[in-house]
Each structure stands twice: as C-alpha cells, then as structure tokens.
Amino acid sequence: MKNYTSINDIDDINSWIEEAKKIKANPLANKELGQHKTLGLLFFNSSLRTRLSTQKAALNLGMDPIVMNVSGDAWGIEFGDGTVMNGNTAEHIKEAAAVVSQYCDVIAVRAFPSLTDKEKDESEQVLNSFVKFASVPIVSMESATGHPLQGLTDAITIAENSNKKKPKVVLSWAPHIKALPHAVGNSFVQAMQKMDVEFVIANPEGYDLNPKITKDTPIYHNQSAAFKDADFVYTKNWSSYKDYGKVLEVDDNWTITKEKIGNAKFMHCLPVRRNVVVEDAVLDGENSLVIEQANNRTFAAQLVLKKILEDL
Ligand code: CP
Numbered sequence: 679m680k681n682y683t684s685i686n687d688i689d690d691i692n693s694w695i696e697e698a699k700k701i702k703a704n705p706l707a708n709k710e711l712g713q714h715k716t717l718g719l720l721f722f723n724s725s726l727r728t729r730l731s732t733q734k735a736a737l738n739l740g741m742d743p744i745v746m747n748v749s750g751d752a753w754g755i756e757f758g759d760g761t762v763m764n765g766n767t768a769e770h771i772k773e774a775a776a777v778v779s780q781y782c783d784v785i786a787v788r789a790f791p792s793l794t795d796k797e798k799d800e801s802e803q804v805l806n807s808f809v810k811f812a813s814v815p816i817v818s819m820e821s822a823t824g825h826p827l828q829g830l831t832d833a834i835t836i837a838e839n840s841n842k843k844k845p846k847v848v849l850s851w852a853p854h855i856k857a858l859p860h861a862v863g864n865s866f867v868q869a870m871q872k873m874d875v876e877f878v879i880a881n882p883e884g885y886d887l888n889p890k891i892t893k894d895t896p897i898y899h900n901q902s903a904a905f906k907d908a909d910f911v912y913t914k915n916w917s918s919y920k921d922y923g924k925v926l927e928v929d930d931n932w933t934i935t936k937e938k939i940g941n942a943k944f945m946h947c948l949p950v951r952r953n954v955v956v957e958d959a960v961l962d963g964e965n966s967l968v969i970e971q972a973n974n975r976t977f978a979a980q981l982v983l984k985k986i987l988e989d990l
Pocket of ligand 1: 724725728828947
C-alpha cells in the first residue's frame with residue numbers, strides 16, 4: 679500500500695480486521711520491519727489518542743517517530759498555486775512536503791476542516807498537497823472529511839465485541855456546544871458499509887451527513903426508533919452538512935442515556951463531553967467500549983504502517 683488517506687484504501691475489511699487482531703495478540707512480532715525508518719507526524723490540530731497511539735504503533739514496528747505541531751512551531755505554510763507570498767505564510771507546501779520527505783520514510787498528517795468553506799474543505803487541500811508534493815507515503819491522521827484510522831479502529835472494535843453474525847449498529851448524532859467536523863462520522867459510515875452489519879444512522883432533521891457518503895444507508899430522524907434492537911450505539915456530534923458548519927436548533931433531547939440504549943454496547947471516538955454528549959452512567963457502565971476503542975487505535979495504526987512498510 680502506498681498511502682492511507684481514506685477507508686476506501688481498505689481492500690478487504692474482514693482480512694484487515696483479522697490481521698489487526700493478530701497484531702494485537704503479538705504487537706512486537708514485526709519489530710524489525712521498521713528499523714531505520716522514520717515516521718514523521720505533522721499536527722495542524724490538537725490530539726491525544728492519535729498522537730500517542732500512532733507513535734506507539736511506529737515504536738512497536740521498530741520505527742523512529744518524530745512529531746511536529748505544525749500550526750504552532752513551523753513556518754506558516756502556503757498552499758495556493760502561484761500565490762505572491764507577501765502575506766503571513768513564509769514557506770510553500772511544495773518545499774515543505776519535499777523537505778519533510780528528506781527526513782521521513784512515511785509522513786502522517788492531521789488537518790481539520792475550516793467548516794466555513796465546504797468546497798475548499800472537500801478539496802482536502804492540506805492532505806492532498808502532501809500526497810502531491812511529498813515523495814514518501816502519506817497517512818491521514820484525520821483530514822477535513824475523514825478519519826480513516828478511527829474508522830478502521832471502530833470496525834476492529836465491533837468485530838471483537840460482537841457475538842452475532844450480523845449485529846445491528848447505530849451511528850447516533852448527539853449534542854455538543856461547538857461546531858464539529860464530519861470526519862469521524864463519514865469514516866464510520868464508510869467502514870460500516872464494508873462490514874456485514876445492519877447499519878442505520880440517527881440524527882435530527884438538518885444534520886444528514888453528505889449523501890455521497892451515506893448513499894443508501896437508512897437515516898432516522900427519530901432516535902428511539904433507530905435504537906430498537908441495537909447491539910452497538912456509536913455516538914458522535916457533527917455540525918450541519920447542508921447548512922455547512924452550522925449548529926442548528928434541535929427540539930428533542932439527543933443526549934445518550936442508559937435508558938435509551940438499554941443493553942447496547944456504547945462507542946465513541948473520544949474526547950467526549952460528559953453529560954452533554956452522553957451521561958456518566960453510560961460512559962462508566964459495563965457496556966462502554968470507549969477505552970478498548972482507544973486501545974485499538976494502536977493496532978489499527980500498526981496495521982496501516984505495516985502494510986506501507988511492506989511495500990516500501
Ligand atoms: N479520536 C481521536 O482522534 O482522538 P484525538 O483527537 O485525541 O487524537
């Protein structure tokens with residue numbers, strides 16, 4: 679595999695899940711594979727799980743990770759072609775990506791959307807510029823429209839925790855105080871569409887995700903109808919896609935409660951705002967998978983890096 683920038687880069691999700699489980703059972707089995715190889719992690723935005731789990735994955739493979747907070751510490755990067763750079767940006771992505779490629783064998787990038795310009799966000803300018811101008815493989819650590827390491831993690835976690843041939847999985851929107859990206863929701867939808875699950879989405883009117891992503895996945899605007907017989911409830915907030923980046927008024931209470939989800943397993947990518955998105959009783963209850971989900975971030979990243987290293 680050259681790059682991992684989307685769930686669409688997964689050819690056979692079931693075989694990937696099986697390989698990830700093997701990695702989890704013996705994380706140091708390939709500790710020679712990445713020797714003398716450097717992974718550069720470039721963060722345009724904050725992170726806890728992605729930053730640590732991707733480094734841990736690299737270390738398990740014998741790689742040397744190096745990390746940079748690009749927005750705070752690097753020169754301001756210009757992405758426009760032909761721009762007269764007499765403003766705040768001091769370095770063009772053409773040089774920046776090429777230079778980082780001299781130091782790194784693989785580059786991982788996190789760059790969130792603006793949520794103000796749909797067309798620009800959907801062009802994935804930052805991620806695609808690294809793909810275009812770097813000479814080494816690129817891994818998305820969450821871009822404007824996708825979080826494929828999280829989506830792969832979530833697929834692994836559902837496979838590990840399901841005792842049914844075809845479990846029912848619900849992706850439910852939940853409230854938040856800020857406008858959040860669609861990336862986690864998008865990648866989760868794409869991952870579930872590749873798995874043998876009964877998958878539905880629940881969100882208020884006005885919050886439907888990009889129809890090019892949801893395709894024919896059923897969308898409920900009634901949360902309790904969607905939750906009927908659910909085995910897994912995956913919760914995430916996202917801002918409106920139609921009224922792009924806006925937080926809309928919602929009449930019903932969409933916060934996840936123990937009463938609403940019954941015996942379903944609860945999932946969230948974290949970080950999560952307690953008692954806004956989900957009540958304490960769910961997060962602290964025995965059906966919460968959120969910590970195991972976070973643990974699986976390491977093995978999803980390790981699987982992706984392993985596949986890239988094998989093809990270097
Ligand atoms: N789930 C996730 O990507 O967490 P971080 O933003 O902390 O990396």
